[in-house]
Amino acid sequence: MFNWMHGTALALTLGVTAMGAAEEPTAPWEEDLDAFLTVLVAEHDNPYFLTPQIEFDAAIADYRAALSDMDRAERIAGLARIIALVGDGHTWMPMHAMPFDGLPPGPGFRSLPVRFEWFDEGLFIVGTGQAHAHLLGQRVEGFGDVSAEDVISRVMELLPRDAVNFASEFVAEWLMQAELLAALDLAESPDDIRLTLAGEEVSLRPLEAGIAYDWIFSGDSGYGADDWRIAAAQTPLWREAFNGPWRVEALEEAVYVQITQIGDAAERSYAEMARSAVAQALLLDEPALVLDLRRCLGGDGSLNPGLMEALVSVPELEGRIQVLTSRMTHSAAVMLVSDLEQQTSARFYGQPTADRPNHYGETNIFVTPNSLLPIIHASEYYQTSHADDDRRFVTPDVVIPYRFSDYVAGTDPVLARALQDLSE
Secondary structure: OOOEEEEEEEEEOOOOOOOOOOOOOOHHHHHHHHHHHHHHHOOOOOOOOOOOOOHHHHHHHHHHHHHHOOOOHHHHHHHHHHHHOOOOOEOOOOOOOOOOOOOOOOOOOEEEEEEEEOOOOOOEEEEEEEEHHHOOOOOOEEEEEEEEHHHHHHOOOOOOOOOOHHHHHHHHHHHHHHHHHHHOOOOEEOOOOEEEEEEEEEOOOOOOOOOOOHHHOOOOOOOOOHHHHEEOOOOOOHHOOOOOOOOEOOEEEEEEEEEEOEEOOOOOHHHHHHHHHHHHOOOOOOOOEEEOOOOOOOOOHHHHHHHHHHHOOHHHHOEEEEEEEEOOOOHHHHHHHHHHHOOOEEEEEEEOOOOOEEEEEOOOEOHHHHOOOOOOOOEEEEEEEEOOOOOOOOOOOEEOOOOOHHHHHHOOOOOOHHHHHHHH
């Protein structure tokens, strides 16, 4: 669920280019910043919950003072850095086009011809076109003379400071933006991006302006998919593409419910799906249900009671509900995790969630009046746990690392462990 507004009545067809120059006037950028800050203060319940206002204002003053010496990409990065100080996972500035009709394309940075992924072991190249397939599976040791660790630190400054797990999912996407890399001093030129792989330097040129891969949130779809190669030997169940916001699969040990968006499907409501899945689980000799929320970025949290009602009234599922989470378990999905924690004996597996149980939410989108940059910002505070629950994320009962070795083998140790525990 989201709302978006434009800073002025400017036509959305105004062209956006990826290149910028320091001689561009600063006044429009200051106007954009002022316009967003006005909306943020008016609509966000507490924009200073993480960063004290005095520090926030100092960062704004530093940005204004430096604007005249910045090119376009540096100004965008600087604005993103300020927005990231708010901290919550619903307040950030995309570096890619948003998948919503009617929005301008955002920064319009050129994309690299490879996709990265940040695993517990480090940063790896996990997707390429055929021309760069020889780079698949290689670990990225650095960009230019900057180590991979420092590269990630610089990018994380542009992403929600409090929702660190959610931010870590975006790092790979941000590192695909050529002009952004130059703005962060990770490349001397956006036309020549140099990576260090296995001790050797590799040079990459970005794709033409206007062409961008759609690999956000670890996906492999969109432009160039026909020519795309991935490092994984096979695709495990949880990464498979499917139509609709959720699906129900019968496994030998349990009924598996994967939810990628909390919402109704065209043919069946969310609550009906939950009741049907529970009924299917009860047909097993030992009833069991696996709820996979690892790719669930949220949705309509007001529908969660329908799923909970289907679960809590079934004694046969006591101790037989396994919930899988990751750094993509975001927004309304974290609200569901909180409900499951409080109302069931569910056991949790995987990686910590994207957000706090008590968090600032709602996806509102403001478009800056001059630069036409979409900015996402929160507005409402959601207390889904007890008032003094100050966890930055929900840590599973059984934490299982997010490893490149599992990705490349196409295995799913999270689901495997959850099913194993059901069998014991």
